[in-house]
Amino acid sequence: MKKFNVMMLAVLLLLPVAGFASAKKKAQKEMFQWRYEVEPTVGQAKQGMAMVKIWTYSKKAKVAVAQASKSAVHAIIFKGYVPAANGMRIQGQKPLITDFNAETEHEAYFKDFFSDGGKYQKFVTLVNNGTPGQGDIQKVGKEYKIGIVVVVAKDALRKELESAGIVRSLGSGF
């Protein structure tokens, strides 16, 4: 009986840890589906930087906010963004990688790059400490759609991809 009580206690203590691990796994899984929208924002980013508003989706608002940095870096690398449609004539930007297969060809590199605490962090800065602006928290069905403004150091990011051998530099081969 005493043994049974000890085991029950252990299970009860471990339950929140398992729950947390499962939630983290779920958030990570949601992350790698790369569900986001990207748009240029009003305001001129400095040379070599890109200022964008990134819209992420999640059932938990906290998770959606946490995804913003990774999604923004992913967008600059693989998607680029179209010019602003609000009449502000803000230029769009082509993605740093134009080869559609690059993400799967260099899967191991990008898995490590976008992992929690991965290298991606070096290239992104949250504007206003990642606090969504007015009207940037929307409820879409059962999910939250949250818009965060971030600045991505695109020139430094390109250099990182060049040194990893994923993109060619303009002068390479000559």
Place this chain on the structure above:
Amino acid sequence: MKKNYFVLALLCVSLCAFSQAKKPTIMVVPSDAWCIKNGYVQTFDNQGKTITLPDYKAALQNNTDLLLAISKINEMMTERGFPLKNLESALKTLENQAAEDAMLTSKEGSEVAESPIDKLKKTAKADIWMQLTWSVNQVGPKRSLTFNLQGLDAYTDKQIAGASGTSAPTFSAELPVLLEEAVVAYLDNFNAQLQAHFDDMFANGREITVRIKTWNSMEDGLETDFDGQELSEIIEAWMADNTVQGRFSTTDATENMMYFEQVRIPLFNDKNRAVDARGWVRGLQKHLRDVYQLESKLMMQGLGQAQLVIGEK
């Protein structure tokens, strides 16, 4: 024996790894339209017809906005690992060389040899021109900047990259600020297209143009018969055998001249050395001399244009 093979293989690998294609030079210039609009032109009378040409030197000496734009583009291109030739420096070098040539005499009193063609070729050169145009639009107190940057291949006349657009209207920003913002906003997209052009070059070879002519001492010109084959056919056959995947277009062909466009040449020869238009057409020159005993004169312009005049040296 095995060791020898290993050393040979290692040598081949290292040769391949360190071979570099000939790097094109790029220079930023203001467009003719911009120079004319801003009055930086030279006009002269050519047999009754007034010719207007851009005066780059005057533009660079008087327009600081132009200097700023060129400097910003040069700075960003250097950052991307592709330093550009600077127009102002190129013009100064030309002037210095001309002054030196004029003063140069040998101990016996001879002057430097210079043909009319040599004189004609004394201009600022680049393989790719980045042609820059901008204009300021004013609506009431609001101003915006229309910006156009074209990357033009000096030999094929093709636009290989471009970026253009109009900035957001502003009440307060000054022209240099608008210009700097435009360069920063547009140059990355321009470079993406330039990179695509280089990628295509590495995959499919360098695109060049070739002009074949004959001296008037050659009686039948390119219709000269060699064992039932006209000289023009022989040249076309050589082109087909030596271009990348046989890719070239014969744009013009008469008894005296042939003009080939979209000629794709390999970046390296069989000795793994980098090749340009002149080096590649030298193969044709040798072929005509060795097989058909035809002498010819080979001339070039940059990496991508060569001219072969057949019949004499």
